[in-house]
Amino acid sequence: QVQLVESGGGLVQAGGSLRLSCAASGRTFSNYNMAWFRQAPGKEREFVAGVSRSGASTFYADSVKGRFTISRDNPKNTVYLQMNSLKSEDTAVYYCAANSGLIPGITPKQYENWGQGTQVTVSS
16 A cells, blocks of 8 residues: 655636645555546546656646646655646546556546545636
């Protein structure tokens, strides 16, 4: 098991930026594919962005492509989500997730480790 702790959420105006961080502990961080998901009130948890173990491969939901950037720093055991040009529809609780499988995934059931979430609120 790897323990995950998110930070960096908050209130921002539409068009603004935020950077989320997720600090991992407990296992070798570089053994895990990492991802960000989000969940808005009354909606299902949805995939936002993912990154492979080495950081060489990244992938995004269409709704955030070109605005969000996922990255990781393996020596620091941290994954980041840089969010630019934020929209009101980006408002949600953002979760960091870790996957020890062979390939990253885009569904919540493919990830066995989760953080507690951090709230992002975008005001219009």
